[in-house]
Amino acid sequence: MKFSTLTLIAGACAAASLPVVNTTGNAFFNSETGDRFYIRGVDYQPGGSSNLTDPLANVSICGRDIPYFQELGLNTIRVYSVDNTQDHSECMQKLADAGIYLILDLNTPGASLSRYDPGCSYNAEYLNEVFATVDEFANYTNVLGFFAANELVNNEDTLDTAPYIKAVVRDTKQYLKARSYRQIPVGYSAADVSSLRKELADYLNCGNDSDARIDMLGVNDYSWCGQSSFTTSGYGQKVQMYTGFSVPIFLSEYGCNQVPGARPFTEVEAIYSTEMSPVFSGGLVYEYTEDSSNYGLVQIESDGSVDPLKDFDNLQKELNSTSDPVGAAGFSTSYVFSDCPTDWNFSITVPPPPDGLTKLLKDGATAGSGFEAETQEACGNDAYYVSSTVVNNATSTSTSSSASASASASSTSSKSSKGIAGQLEAHGFTAILALIGGLFFY
Numbered sequence: 001m002k003f004s005t006l007t008l009i010a011g012a013c014a015a016a017s018l019p020v021v022n023t024t025g026n027a028f029f030n031s032e033t034g035d036r037f038y039i040r041g042v043d044y045q046p047g048g049s050s051n052l053t054d055p056l057a058n059v060s061i062c063g064r065d066i067p068y069f070q071e072l073g074l075n076t077i078r079v080y081s082v083d084n085t086q087d088h089s090e091c092m093q094k095l096a097d098a099g100i101y102l103i104l105d106l107n108t109p110g111a112s113l114s115r116y117d118p119g120c121s122y123n124a125e126y127l128n129e130v131f132a133t134v135d136e137f138a139n140y141t142n143v144l145g146f147f148a149a150n151e152l153v154n155n156e157d158t159l160d161t162a163p164y165i166k167a168v169v170r171d172t173k174q175y176l177k178a179r180s181y182r183q184i185p186v187g188y189s190a191a192d193v194s195s196l197r198k199e200l201a202d203y204l205n206c207g208n209d210s211d212a213r214i215d216m217l218g219v220n221d222y223s224w225c226g227q228s229s230f231t232t233s234g235y236g237q238k239v240q241m242y243t244g245f246s247v248p249i250f251l252s253e254y255g256c257n258q259v260p261g262a263r264p265f266t267e268v269e270a271i272y273s274t275e276m277s278p279v280f281s282g283g284l285v286y287e288y289t290e291d292s293s294n295y296g297l298v299q300i301e302s303d304g305s306v307d308p309l310k311d312f313d314n315l316q317k318e319l320n321s322t323s324d325p326v327g328a329a330g331f332s333t334s335y336v337f338s339d340c341p342t343d344w345n346f347s348i349t350v351p352p353p354p355d356g357l358t359k360l361l362k363d364g365a366t367a368g369s370g371f372e373a374e375t376q377e378a379c380g381n382d383a384y385y386v387s388s389t390v391v392n393n394a395t396s397t398s399t400s401s402s403a404s405a406s407a408s409a410s411s412t413s414s415k416s417s418k419g420i421a422g423q424l425e426a427h428g429f430t431a432i433l434a435l436i437g438g439l440f441f442y
Contacts (some may be wrong), residue, residue, distance in 0.1 A: 001263065001423055003047055006085065009144055016093075016144040017093070017096040017097050017141040017142050018099065018101065018141055019031050019032035019033070020141050020182065020350075021037050021101060021139065021144050022213060023216065023247065023248055023301055024245055024331075024333065025246065025332050025333035025334065025335065026245055026247055026249065026279065026330055026331055026332045026333075026334075027153070027248055027281055027328070027331035027332075028144070028281050029138070029250050034132055034333065036281075036327070036328055037075075037178030037281070037282065038273075038277075038282035039075070039077065039103075039250050039281055039282035039284060039327075040073060040074050040075050040076060040282055040283055040319060040373075041074050041077050041078060041103070041143075041282070041283070041284040041285070041289065042069070042072070042074060042077055042078070042284055042285045042286075042288045042297065042428065043077075043078045043080070043213070043252075043284050043285065043286045043287040043288065043289075044077040044078060044287070044288045044289075045079060045080045045081065045289070046061060046065070046288065046289040046300060048261060050361045051232075051340060052081070052088055052109070052371060053125065054081070054082045054083040054088075054370075055079065055091070056079060056082055056088045056091040056092065056102075056369075057082065057083055057086035057087065057088055057091070058091070059091055059094070060088075060304075062091035062094055062095070063091075063094060063136055064304070064306060065288065065306065066094055066095065066098050066100070067307060067433075068288075068298060068308065068312075069100055069388075070098050071099065071308075071316060072297075072312070072316050072319055073316070073319045073320050074100060075099060075363070076100065076101045076103060076144060076282075076284065077100060077102060077103070077284075078102075078103040078105070078147075079103075079104055079105065079251065079282045080105045080150065081105060081107065081108045081109070081371075082104065082108075082133060082134075082136075082137075083108075083370035083371050084129065084132040084133040084136050084368035084370050084371035085367065085368055086370065087371065088136060088137065091230060092137075092140045092142065094403055095142055095320070096140070096141075096142045097303075100142065101142045101143070101144040102137070102142060102143050102144060103144050103145050103147065103218075103252075103284070104133070104137060104145075104146055105145065105146075105147040105149075105150055105189070106130045106133050106134065106148060106168075106172065107129075107130065107150075107315045107394035108129065108370070108371055108373055109371075110372070110374045110375065110376070111125075111369075111373035111374075111375045112126075112149070112375075113126075113149055113161065113164050113165070113168065114281045114376060114379065115152060115154070115158045115161055116165040116358055117376075117379045118152075118160075118161045119164075119351070119381035120376065120378065121379060122164050122167060122168070122351060122354060123354045123356075123375065123378070124356025124357060124360065125353045125375045126375040126376075127168075127171055127354065127356070127357060127360060127365075128356075128360060128365045128366060128368065129365075129369065129373045129375060130168065130171075131172075131174060131175050131360055131364070131365035132293050132365040132366070133166060133368065133369030134146065134172065134175060134176065134179075134181070134364060134365075135179070135320060135364065135365055136368075138179070138181040138182065138184060139177065139181070141182075143146065143183070144185055145184060145185035145186065145215070145216055146172060146184055146185070146186045146187070146340055147186075147187055147188060147189045147218065148165060148168040148172055148188055148214075149165050149168060149170045149188055149189070150188075150189040150220075150252075150393075151189065151190065151191040151220060152164075153165075153190070153191065153193070153196065153200055154186075154191045154193065155193060155196075156193075156196065159196060159344070159346075160198070160344075160346045162200060162203055162204070162348075163347070163348060163349065163350050163351055164351060164393050165188055166203075166204060166207075166212040166213075166214075166350045167212070167214075167350050167351045169186050169187070169188070169204075169211070169212060169213070169214055169221040170211040170212040170350060171353060171357060171422070172186045173186050173211045173215075174211055174361060175360065175361060175365075176225065178361040178362070179319055179361075179364060179390075180409070182391060184270075185215035185216045185248075186214065186215050186216075186218035186226075187214045187215055187217055187218060187247075188204055188214055188217060188222060189218035189219075189252040189253075190216065190217065190218065190219050190220065190252075190305075191220055192219060192220055192221045192222070192223065193317070197219075197238075197241065198241050198242075201217055201242070201245065201249075201338070202339060202340075202341070203340060203341055203348065204217065205217075205245065205246060205337055205338040206337055206338040206339060206340035206341075207337075207350070209350065210345075212350050213337060214247060215247055215248075215288075216247055216248045216249070216250070217247060217248070217249045217250075217320065218243070218249075218250055218251070218252025218253075218284075219238075219249060219250070219251055219252060220251075220252055220253035220254075220286075221238075221251050221253070221254050221257070222253070222256040223235070223256070224254070224256060224257070224266070224267035224270070225256035225258050225259055226258075226259035226263075226264060226266070227264065227266055228266065228267070229270075230270045230275055230276075230428065232275075233267065233270075235267070235270055235275075235276065236275070238279075239275065239276055239278070239279045239280065242279045243279055243331065244278075244334060244336065245279065245338070246332070246334060246335050246336055246338070247281055248281045248335055249279060249281065250280055250281045250282050250283050250284070251271065251280065251282070251283025251284065252283070252284055253284060253285075253286040253287075254267065254271075254283050254284070254285060254286065255285045255286050255287075255295060257294055257295055257376060261310070262309070262310035262313075262314055263311050263314060263315075264309045264314055264318075265266060265285070265311075265315045265318045265319075266315050266318070268315070268318035268319055268322050269318065269322050271280050271283050272322050272323070272324055272325065273324045273325065274329055277325040277329035277330055277331070278329065278330030278331065278332065279368070279413035285297070285315060290309060294299055294388075296309060296311070297309060297311050297312040297315060298312055305379045315434070322346070337438070395423060
């Protein structure tokens, strides 16, 4: 990997870092070499629900884990939540030195969109927190992209939150322009809801407002379980379904654990094959750190040391024995945006910006509040109560395609068998979300 020299971006001095990864058509490309870029990564939030910690603000944590990322052969990590009051320069430099990019979710448990009152939660105080995080990370060239939200739509009853996803995408892209930052891709990480996969993706990529369209789409997908196949898992149908989609798509979570013993990660060979490369650009394994949900690659011991598990060994073997496809590998530059839905029973119009956005675009965000942020206080307690009640009765929405009933059952159980505590914990914030009384995925 060739490292860039000291780079000036938006008038600020960025640390010596990696070549920017750009999007062209439906693929990522290294801006210096011109090579296509495939995400080889893990989802990374050590500390989990019981000890919410920003791993990129603590050099002892990131410095401990980066060598293991290198052993796996990773080039990307995804972090679900960071504290925008902290300095991240040391960890970002260490990641760059190791050739590793970052995909960052812009929300925290206390500053996120609510499924149950999205209009109230979409406010200037919330956007200030999002933009303060953008300010903290926009000058690092190894930031691959931002997620405006994660699994906000998790069933048909929450589809009406989709316009607010587009609103945050629009506002974030406008903020990047207004503050003269690099145009970092802004996207969404979607739950694998079989009845909504394509229509939600199309909605997020439709319309005349280019700022409101996503720049990339992550899909959280647990449909490949154990010794499955491209056909049985439903991967083949998903490639067919997303063919022609005009922005990069990748697996933002994968790694079904509903198999006896350690996960074999046999899907890796398919993910980085020419069968998938015309549509998909790699993926991120859920997750680096072991907790009660049993998705971890490593166990963090009480003394802080790292104990790689069998899952780690299996993933390392699969990644290190699987090469990226050669050349452009069938990527598309059609730039044909999706058609907007015409049959939704609510308005698909993207909400207007809240009062205060104009000032934020002009003057910039004020200092964020990090993990102490609470931007939904004005929304009252009713939404929290409804949220908690609905979630306690929720079942998994992740399903594979109809190509295999057994694969579908495995995919569903891979999320739902953990119960509600596990579903919250799967995103690292069970205890924090319990304290604020509801579920607000970000």
